[in-house]
Amino acid sequence: MHDLRALRADPAGFDTALARRGIAPVAAAVLARDEVRRRALTDLQELQSRRNALSKQAGQARRDGTDSSALDAESVSLKGEMDRLQQEAAAEDAAVRVALAELPNRLDEEVPDGRDxxxxxxxxxxxxxxxxxxxxxxxxxxxxxxxxxxxxxxxxxxxxxxxxxxxxxxxxxxxxxxxxxxxxxxxxxxxxxxxxxxxxxxxxxxxxxxxxxxxxxxxxxxxxxxxxxxxxxxxxxxxxxxxxxxxxxxxxxxxxxxxxxxxxxxxxxxxxxxxxxxxxxxxxxxxxxxxxxxxxxxxxxxxxxxxxxxxxxxxxxxxxxxxxxxxxxxxxxxxxxxxxxxxxxxxxxxxxxxxxxxxxxxxxxxxxxxxxxxxxxxxxxxxxxxxxxxxxxxxxxxxxxxxxxxxxxxxxxxxxxxxxxxx
Structure with missing residues (x-):
């Protein structure tokens, strides 16, 4: 398996290394899916923070005897969006892992070039x-x-x-x-x-x-x-x-x-x-x-x-x-x-x-x-x-x-x- 962080740091070098094995460039496609995954996780964190805040506000409203129904409805709505983002992140993560799992190891520099x-x-x-x-x-x-x-x-x-x-x-x-x-x-x-x-x-x-x-x-x-x-x-x-x-x-x-x-x-x-x-x-x-x-x-x-x-x-x-x-x-x-x-x-x-x-x-x-x-x-x-x-x-x-x-x-x-x- 390849180090995804190394791929992010030097996608051109990653493609160049695999080209020695006859592999077409793949870094851009892998990083595109990785970016979707990371963006989904970022959005998920933001929604989780918002939902935590709503939970505190709804709890305070109930303690104060005021109506919390609007806050509760928004929290439920956020939960649905969070589930969707979690599934999206998991799907993209699996796709990235599958893509990396099918790529051969990078060769040492002293390995000679050649076809067979x-x-x-x-x-x-x-x-x-x-x-x-x-x-x-x-x-x-x-x-x-x-x-x-x-x-x-x-x-x-x-x-x-x-x-x-x-x-x-x-x-x-x-x-x-x-x-x-x-x-x-x-x-x-x-x-x-x-x-x-x-x-x-x-x-x-x-x-x-x-x-x-x-x-x-x-x-x-x-x-x-x-x-x-x-x-x-x-x-x-x-x-x-x-x-x-x-x-x-x-x-x-x-x-x-x-x-x-x-x-x-x-x-x-x-x-x-x-x-x-x-x-x-x-x-x-x-x-x-x-x-x-x-x-x-x-x-x-x-x-x-x-x-x-x-x-x-x-x-x-x-x-x-x-x-x-x-x-x-x-x-x-x-x-x-x-x-x-x-x-x-x-x-x-x-x-x-x-x-x-x-x-x-x-x-x-x-x-x-x-x-x-x-x-x-x-x-x-x-x-x-x-x-x-x-x-x-x-x-x-x-x-x-x-x-x-x-x-x-x-x-x-x-x-x-x-x-x-x-x-």
Whole structure:
């Protein structure tokens, strides 16, 4: 959510900032409705003062034994006009909130201009790409040949964009999630949580998933939402709270199933596990003081990078351009792993600083001192990392010519010491 006071102070700057995302000027329209609301509230206050005065006059008249009927009639008339003004102010306030809720976050100045992922900037590349003496296969070719990855069975059960994993691959997925949780809790200071997979509308709105992306998520018949990411419940833990300065930073993590309708991805990645309706992900969320969010963004991204480094997977960090930065983010780093089967870099983690954008929507604040006004916190979220996509990267980078898959050293303790996955 945007700060309406900042918009009033610099409407041209507001429009210029959103123009980087391709948004047409909106400040004038929003401020026009805000002006109607403010004028209605001013008139309402004036009428309330007049009605209070009439009440005193009518009371005095009754005590004096004089006729107060005219004063009473005027008071009743004012009450009707006051109700109308109150309804008008409420309607305009709702309209302003709806308009602001549908506008994306303002980008940080260092976010590069650009239209789409082709304009993202490589920050650095780490790890060595393996030289294969054979043509590497894609993950679904490997998994199906091993008899451990079954898309046909999943389609029979649930339709497209689902998968059934068996045996060693099911265990590999579980091992990856456990490995990531252990790393983030034991070395990076995140506190593990087990969170609900169903949340209410307020939690989805506060984390900027509603109303803009209602078609990207699944809603139950009783109005609850399947989480598109554990970011939603983890960040919403601080909704409507005023946090003490000593309680920050808050760093939390969860391994959860995630559910997305992929309504905007028709025809993309139809084969394999890259784009599923249901997938596992380790989520990282930080709640920090505003002055610390830049450093926290780097810290969080390094935590996600460490996963890839421990798995010895080649990856690169990308700074997303204006046209590719997500709705709620002020700045985002994507981590892309090299997939030799595809001969392409694919995103496995996205780490974003939303600054106070989500905090304003969910009214999450902190008090810098023992007294004084509360201020909005900054929230950050990142994949630490997407388990299914990490498994894809492991399968393709560690494949053998005979179709078997070597197990990264870091994962072997989680697989009972196994060093290879076979049929």
């Amino acid at each position: 992922e082709a304009d993202n900037v490589v920050v650095h590349e780490r790890g060595l790409r393996r030289n294969f003496e054979f043509t590497p296969k894609q993950h679904y070719e490997l998994g199906e040949a091993l008899g451990l990855m079954d898309f046909a069975a999943a389609s029979k059960l649930s339709g497209s964009r689902f998968v059934v994993l068996r045996g060693a691959l099911a265990r590999l997925e579980r091992a990856l999630g456990q490995f990531m949780l252990d790393l983030h809790t034991e070395e990076h200071g995140y506190v593990e949580h087990a969170v609900p997979l169903l949340v209410n509308e307020a939690a989805m709105y506060g984390t900027d998933k509603l109303p803009k992306f209602a078609d990207q998520s699944f809603c139950t018949t009783d109005g609850r939402w399947l989480i598109p990411t554990a970011e939603v419940p983890l960040t919403s833990l601080v909704a409507d709270e005023i946090l003490a300065a000593g309680s920050l930073p808050i760093r939390v993590t969860a391994l959860s199933a995630c559910f997305r309708s992929e309504a905007g991805a028709a025809g993309r990645d139809t084969r394999g596990m890259l784009r599923q309706h249901q997938f596992m992900k380790v989520e990282l969320v930080s709640v920090v003081e505003p002055d610390h969010s830049d450093a926290e963004h780097e810290r969080m991204t390094r935590a996600a990078e460490t996963v890839l480094e421990r798995l010895d997977l080649p990856y690169r960090r990308m700074l997303l351009c204006a046209g590719d930065t997500g709705f709620g983010a002020a700045r985002t780093y994507d981590l892309e792993a090299w997939l030799p089967g595809q001969q392409a870099w694919r995103e496995v983690s996205s780490c974003s600083n939303t600054r106070d954008f989500q905090a304003r929507r969910m009214n999450a604040r902190w008090r810098p001192g023992a007294s004084g006004p509360a201020e909005f916190v900054h929230t950050l979220n990142g994949s630490g990392i997407a388990v299914g996509r990490a498994m894809i990267a492991v399968m393709e980078n560690y494949q053998r010519a005979d179709g078997r898959i070597d197990v990264p050293v870091a994962l072997q303790p989680y697989l009972g010491g196994a060093s290879i996955i076979g049929a």
